[in-house]
Amino acid sequence: MTKATLTHLQTLEAESIHIMREVVAEFRNPVMLYSIGKDSSVMLHLARKAFAPGPLPFSLLHVDTGYKFKEMYEFRDWYTKEIGAKLIVHRNEEAIAQGAHPLKLGVARCCGALKTKALLDALEAGGYDAAMGGARRDEERSRAKERIFSFRDEFGQWDPKNQRPELWDLYNCRIHEGESIRVFPISNWTEMDIWQYIKLENIPIVPLYYAKERQMVKRGNMLIPADDAGNLKEGEVPESVMCRFRTLGCSPCTGAVYSSANTIEEIVAESAIATRSERETRIIDHGSNSMEDKKKEGYF
Amino acid sequence: MNAIDKKLFDAAETELLRFTTAGSVDDGKSTLIGRLLVDTKGVFEDQLDAAKSVEDKKGAKGAHLALLTDGLQAEREQGITIDVAYRYFATPKRKFIIADTPGHEQYTRNMVTGASTAHLAIILIDARKGVLTQSRRHAYISRLLGIPHIVVAINKMDLVNYSQEVFDKIRQDFSDFHTKLGLAGGDITFIPISALEGDMVVARGDNMPWHEGPTLLEKLESAPVTGKINAEDFRFPVQYVSRPQTEELHDFRGYMGRIESGSVKVGDAITVLPSGLTSRIKEIVTFEGNLQQAYAPMSVTLTLEDERDISRGDMLVHTDNQPRVEKELSAMLCWMHETPMQPGKKYLIKHAATTVKAMVTALDERVDINTLERIPSPPELKINEIGKVNLKLLKPIACDAYAQNRATGGFIVIDDFTNMTVGAGMIQ
Numbered sequence: 140m141t142k143a144t145l146t147h148l149q150t151l152e153a154e155s156i157h158i159m160r161e162v163v164a165e166f167r168n169p170v171m172l173y174s175i176g177k178d179s180s181v182m183l184h185l186a187r188k189a190f191a192p193g194p195l196p197f198s199l200l201h202v203d204t205g206y207k208f209k210e211m212y213e214f215r216d217w218y219t220k221e222i223g224a225k226l227i228v229h230r231n232e233e234a235i236a237q238g239a240h241p242l243k244l245g246v247a248r249c250c251g252a253l254k255t256k257a258l259l260d261a262l263e264a265g266g267y268d269a270a271m272g273g274a275r276r277d278e279e280r281s282r283a284k285e286r287i288f289s290f291r292d293e294f295g296q297w298d299p300k301n302q303r304p305e306l307w308d309l310y311n312c313r314i315h316e317g318e319s320i321r322v323f324p325i326s327n328w329t330e331m332d333i334w335q336y337i338k339l340e341n342i343p344i345v346p347l348y349y350a351k352e353r354q355m356v357k358r359g360n361m362l363i364p365a366d367d368a369g370n371l372k373e374g375e376v377p378e379s380v381m382c383r384f385r386t387l388g389c390s391p392c393t394g395a396v397y398s399s400a401n402t403i404e405e406i407v408a409e410s411a412i413a414t415r416s417e418r419e420t421r422i423i424d425h426g427s428n429s430m431e432d433k434k435k436e437g438y439f
Numbered sequence: 440m441n442a443i444d445k446k447l448f449d450a451a452e453t454e455l456l457r458f459t460t461a462g463s464v465d466d467g468k469s470t471l472i473g474r475l476l477v478d479t480k481g482v483f484e485d486q487l488d489a490a491k492s493v494e495d496k497k498g499a500k501g502a503h504l505a506l507l508t509d510g511l512q513a514e515r516e517q518g519i520t521i522d523v524a525y526r527y528f529a530t531p532k533r534k535f536i537i538a539d540t541p542g543h544e545q546y547t548r549n550m551v552t553g554a555s556t557a558h559l560a561i562i563l564i565d566a567r568k569g570v571l572t573q574s575r576r577h578a579y580i581s582r583l584l585g586i587p588h589i590v591v592a593i594n595k596m597d598l599v600n601y602s603q604e605v606f607d608k609i610r611q612d613f614s615d616f617h618t619k620l621g622l623a624g625g626d627i628t629f630i631p632i633s634a635l636e637g638d639m640v641v642a643r644g645d646n647m648p649w650h651e652g653p654t655l656l657e658k659l660e661s662a663p664v665t666g667k668i669n670a671e672d673f674r675f676p677v678q679y680v681s682r683p684q685t686e687e688l689h690d691f692r693g694y695m696g697r698i699e700s701g702s703v704k705v706g707d708a709i710t711v712l713p714s715g716l717t718s719r720i721k722e723i724v725t726f727e728g729n730l731q732q733a734y735a736p737m738s739v740t741l742t743l744e745d746e747r748d749i750s751r752g753d754m755l756v757h758t759d760n761q762p763r764v765e766k767e768l769s770a771m772l773c774w775m776h777e778t779p780m781q782p783g784k785k786y787l788i789k790h791a792a793t794t795v796k797a798m799v800t801a802l803d804e805r806v807d808i809n810t811l812e813r814i815p816s817p818p819e820l821k822i823n824e825i826g827k828v829n830l831k832l833l834k835p836i837a838c839d840a841y842a843q844n845r846a847t848g849g850f851i852v853i854d855d856f857t858n859m860t861v862g863a864g865m866i867q
Contacts, residue, residue, distance in 0.1 A: 144664060145736065147455035147534040156738035157678070157697045164679040164751050164792070188726040189738070192691065193683030276525045283524045302522065303860040304548060304775050306555040308697075309789050309851045313858040327536055329527045 148336055151328055155182070156189040157308060158287060158324040159271065163196050165312035166269040166320070170262075173199035173219075173226070175211045176387040177344050178273035180218075181333050182325055184342045186271075187222060198225040200270070202261055204253035205235050206389035208364070214345045229261035240369060241391050253389075255438045259295045268314060271322045277329045278417070281431035287326045293317035295437035330385075330417055334410050338403045348406065350383040350398045361394035385417040453529070454664045459538040459553035459586070461577040462563030467594045471563065471634035472526060472539055478641035479528045479656070523549050532660045547580065547808060547823035548775040551863055554584035555849065559662050561590045561655070566599045566631070570612040572809045578617060579808055583771060583825070583865065585845050588626045588662045592655060597633040601646040606631045626662070630655050668735045669844045673701030674762065674837075675755040676791035676847075681740060693724055693740040694749060696792065699846035701757075702734035703741070708758040711749050712837035717758055718743040735846075752793030754837040754847075762847060766835045767800075769867045772820065772828045776854070776861035779819040780828075788830070788864070790850035796833040797852075803827045820862075828864075841865035 145153065162169050171186060173179050186195055199219060219226040231239075234252040241249040262270055276283045286302050288310040303311050314320060328336075337344060354365045356375040363370060365377035370391045382395040383406075400406045430438075462468035526537040538553030554560060560581040564574055581589055591613055599605045610629045617627070630639055631650055638644035641656045653661070681693040703709075707720045723730040724740040733739045741755065749755075756762060774780045782802045787794055805817040805826040820826045841848030852862035 144454055147453050150455045150736065153697060153736050153738040160678040160695050160738070161792075189695075190681065191726040191740075192688055192693075192724065193681050194685065277527045283526065284522045299522070304552050304851075304863070305860075306552050306851055306863045307845070307849045308556075309791075309849065311789065311851060311853055311858070311860045313787075313853060313855075315858065327525065327527075329529070329534075331529065332534070 148332060148339065151325075151332060152185060152188070152336075154308070154327065155185045155324040158310070158322065159186055159189045161310055161312065162269050162271060162322050162324075163190070165310075168265070168267050169197045169269040169271065169322075170200045170227075170265060170267040171195075171197055172258075172270055172272040173201050173215075174273065174387075175201065175207065175215045175345060176273070177333055177337060177348060178275060178325060178328075180342050180344050181328070181336055182271070182273040183222075183224070184340060185324065195222075195224055197271075198227050198265075200261055200265070200267075201226060201228045202254060202258045203228050203230045204257070204389050205230060206240075206253070206391055208345075208347055208387065208390050209366075210345050210347050211387060214343075218343060227261075227265065229257055229264070231257040231260065241389070242369070242372065246392060250433065250438070251436070255433065255436055259437050262295065262319065267319065269312070269320045269322055271324055273325055274323045275328050275330070275333075276323075276326050279430045281434060285323070285326075285434070287323055288312060289321045289323065290314070291319045291321055291437070295319065297321075297434045297437070299431065299435070331407075331410050334403070334407045338407055345387060347384045347387060349401045350381055350405075351401065352379050352381055353395065354378070355380040355382060355395060362396070363394060364390050366390070385413075453531075453533050455534045455536065456559065456659060456662065456664050457536045457538065457557050458559040458561060458659065459540060459550070459557040459581075460561045460563065461540060461550055461553075461581070462561075462594075463571075463573050466563040466565050467634045468539070468563050471561075471592070471594065471632070471640065472537060474634045474637060474640050475537075475656070476526065476528050478637060479530055523553050530656065530660060535659060546576075547773060547825065550577070550580050551584060551773045551775075554580055554586055555845075555863070557584075557586050558664050559588040559590060559659065560586045561592050564591060564593050564609060564613070566593050566595045566605055566609065569609050570616065574613065575616060575811060576808045578613075579806075579811055582625070585841060585865075589628070590655065590658055591627065591629045593629065593631050594634055596631045596638060596647065597636050601631070601633075601638070603631075603647075603649045606650075628652065628658050630658065669700035669839075669846070670735070671701055672760055672762070672839065672844060673703050673707075673755075673757045674699045674791075674839070674844065674847050675703065675741065676793070677749060677751055677753045677755065678792045679751060680749065691742070692746070693742050694755065695738075695740045696755075697738045698733055698735045699791070700735045700844055701760075702732060703757075704732040705730075709743070709755050710758045710761060711747060712754045712756060712761070713764045713835045714748070714753065716747045716749075718745040718747055720744075752791075754791060756837070762837045762839045762844075764835050764837050766832050768830045768832065768838070770828055770830060770850075770864040771806075771825060771841075771867065772852070772862050772864045773825045774820040774822055774862050776859060777822050778854075778861070779821045780852075780862060781819045782828075785855070786861070787853040787855045788832070788850045789853060790836050790838060791847060793836060794853070795836060796855075797830045799828050800831050801829040803829065827867075830864075838866050840867055842867075 239249050239252050286305045354377045355362045356365045356377050381399050383398045384395050400409045460468050524539045528535050540549040540553035562577040593609050632639040638646050639654045675696050677694045677696050679695040681695050705720050710717050721744045722742040723733050782799045785798045788797045805814045839847045848866045850864045851860050854861045
């Protein structure tokens, strides 16, 4: 037979499928973290491919802060039902009841309560020994150094200086009781790969990624969604802006970009010539070391 | 079609090349990677601005190129690289993944890790210093890990007046020791560069008209990516047995895995190892539908004509092309943990989709990776040392020599008490 080569997307796809099958084969009780964003959508699509013709052999876990966009909740409920996935939603109800909000607590404390603590509690409650997440190494500098199979101690914490060597495609899945592994099946995908693959495979994504006129406030060089009055600081006045979101998080902390791209082709074209990184629209990444510090504490 | 549309149009058809960079602290490795990222637009303005603002504080020219690749807090504080980092960039021709391995701390461990998945290694040499001990280390490890393409990038040419004589001498020195050490053969390309000024990295520049070979990027864009995969021998480690037992798939039994090498067609006669059971391929199942044939490195699901007792860790191969099935192995071992490896101790090894208990029955020799001298019968193997061992396994495994097949010849060693990955081995 002739020597055939896979394209880069086929190569990445085969690698991600191999990783997910290792997880299901080696762990007792794995779960897939599902954040509703484009990376989660690609990871979920790859999971369906990995286990076809059978159903997904694990549940999806959405760690919900209560501050996600309305369109995200609608999409989550529709799509998980559509593909027959089992969805678990976990919220830090105590903090939410106390009115945790980034403008009140500050971004770091709010994230700590609604994301990190909620995630650690959810993983403990479910007794999961492996949690797959859709993080990519090109997103952020500390992620560039994280393993695909990333060991967490019994407190869910990451120790960047004491990581297991990871060679070939041989992943060490062994842990003691109480410890766990975070697995990142799309580690080697870039933002561009994600968009190309969404286009190629016709993967459904939340409509917020497409441009339209939205009510926004301009804060510094960021566009903050104004659909919730609680997101506004005193004196800020919403205006109608043609824009879209490159990444999706909580509505008070996720900025939009000026754009008129409203087809997947236009989004791919825009990504190809983008000169600013996508994480720039995430307020939580700003300030030095924030992602590294958060990951050490157990953030995904 | 304009340039961007062209790039998009072709993007789904581009190949992926993985390479590793080896060099010492002062060889300008971080600067080179920064240069590649900046000149191929693999870095965003906000990331560049952040690096430049630090450079302004420190004041060293071009330092922002190196700062782009610093990941962890401790690295930025100490100005060093601690761990293997993965970087990504693309040109209209290809996508690239760089395994950026540090030059000093845990040197061998990190370089072996980065090299394990690479198609190509860039070995950096400082033009002012010429071939050093570390260059030998780089060459030896690249060869030991079976990297098919080696690029010797002679950097800092701007500091030796872009002299062809300097370049020629280093090339000769490197080729001489390479031959002397029995490492010759394979694809080696020598390229004079200045990572700081950019000459011969992405752009050719005007300073070295005497260099007729490729620029570094031209080499990265043209080296074959099929090199690290064995295209002849079909090897399919079973990762997971799928038995959905749903109404419509009641009797479905699929063997899920990745074709690690070679290719397979419907109807092929196969043997299951280590049991030796035989059957034929009935279907090659994927999400999109069944295929008639599939090849490495695709992840697929295979069904067989006959019901056979097959579980995770078994390997499906062509009946007329079988690997060895062994309980005793000879292997080159790179040790990666502070607690030394001692002969007589039991470990776990993970090979393909199987994990098996193993005992080190002999430590024949240690290779001094600086001199490449072989030291017979050392008492133990310390962290970052490489040696030749004999292993006895609790159960037999199907394997090939690493030199023939990276996917079925490599294994990791796990300490079954701490669960740490403590070593990496290459079957001989």
